[in-house]
Amino acid sequence: MTNFQTYLVGGAVRDRLLGLPVQDRDWVVVGASPQQLLDAGYQPVGKDFPVFLHPGTHEEVALARTERKTAAGYHGFAFHAAPDVTLEQDLARRDLTLNAMAEDAAGRLIDPYGGQRDIAARVLRHVSPAFAEDPVRILRLARFAARFADFTVAPETLALMRGMVAAGEVDALVPERVWQELSRGLMERRPSRMLAVLREAGALQRLLPEVEALFGVPQPEAHHPEIDTGVHLLMVLDQCAAQATPLAVRYACLCHDLGKGTTRPEELPRHIGHEGRSERLARQVSARWKVPTDCRELAELVAREHTHVHQSGAFGPEARLRLLERCDAWRRPQRFAELLWACECDARGRLGLEDRAYPQRARLLADLAATRQVDLAAASAAALARGARGPDVGRAVRAARLQALRSFTGTA
CATH class of the missing domain: 1.10.110.30 (Hydrophobic Seed Protein)
Structure with a gap:
C-alpha cells in the first residue's frame, strides 16, 4: 500500500490557466523514497536525481527535492530528495512563479508563491x-x-x-x-x-556581444526607415516568426548583419563591405556556442549573399548564374530556398515595409528551376563529342545553364 501523493506541476498547470494546449505533463511525488516507488512498480531513469516512469502511464515522475548551490555555473548543484521534502519546498526551487504551481489528484490548485496572480497581471517574477x-x-x-x-x-x-x-x-x-x-x-x-x-x-x-554592438548604429534611412541596426534585427526576427520559418532561417537572420557593428564611425551610415565581416562574425558566434552545421552554414551564406539577393532584380542572366554558383544552389536547393526566405524576412523587417512584396525570392527560385531542367549528361556528351576535355566540359555545362536562363528571361 502506498502513502505518497502525486501532483501535476509546472508548465502543464501554467498553460491550463493561460488557456493554452498542454504539451507535456510533469509530475512530482511527495512523501516517498526511491525504494517505495520501485516497490510500487515505477521504473528508474536518470542519474542526477531520482526520476521514474509511472507503471501505468509511463510518464516521468520525479521525487520532490530541494537543491543547494555548490559551485559556479549550471552544474554546480547538489540535490536532496527524501520523503520529508514538502511540495512547497519542491516548488520553491523553481524559476518563475508561473512555473511554481501544482494540482492535486482532485484538480485543486496549489499556488504558494503567487503564480496565478502573476499570470493575471502578466508578470514574469x-x-x-x-x-x-x-x-x-x-x-x-x-x-x-x-x-x-x-x-x-x-x-x-x-x-x-x-x-x-x-x-x-x-x-x-x-x-x-x-x-x-x-x-x-x-x-x-x-x-x-x-x-x-x-x-x-x-x-x-x-x-552575444556581436549582436549588442548593433544597437545605436545607424543605417541609411532610404532603405531602413527604422534607422537603428539593432531595431532592424529585432524586426527581422519577428518577421521570421510571422512567416513560421525554421530554426536555421531564424539563426541566419540573427547573424546576417553582424558586420554593421564593426563599421568605422567615419563610414556611417553606410556599411560598405559589411557582408564579409558579417560572415566572419557569424562563424565566430557559431563556434562559440557550438551551433549545428545546418544553422552555421546557412548563417554564413546569408551574411555573405543577402545584399546580392536583394539586388538581383537588376541582374542579367550572367550575374544571376554566378549567384546560383556561389550558393551551390544545384546541389543544395533546400538551403538556397532558405537563403531566399531569410532575405525576404530581412527585406520586410523594416519600419513600414512589413507587407512589401519581395519578388526576388520567386524570381531566383524560378531561375534555379529553369537551370535544373538542363540535361547535364547531354550537354557533357555533346562537349566530349566536339573534342572538349576536362575544364572545357564544365564550361560547356555552364554555357547550357546560362542559355537556359537567357531563354527563360527572354534575354538574347
Missing part, C-alpha cells in the same frame, strides 16, 4: 532569491518573454538578473546549454523579446 544560483534561468526567463510577449519582467527580477551578470554567473554557462535556450527562444512567437530582455539584463553583451 522569480520565486525566490535562489533564482540567482542558476544562470540558465536568465536565458529561460528571456525565452518565456519571447513566448508570452505581453508579459513584463518584474523590476526586482530584472535587478536580480543584472546582479547575476555582474557577478560573472553568465560567463560560466556551457555552450550546449546556451544554444539550447537560444534556439528555443528563436522559435517562440516573438523572438525579439528574448534579445530585448537579455539586453536589459546585461546578458546580451556577455553572450
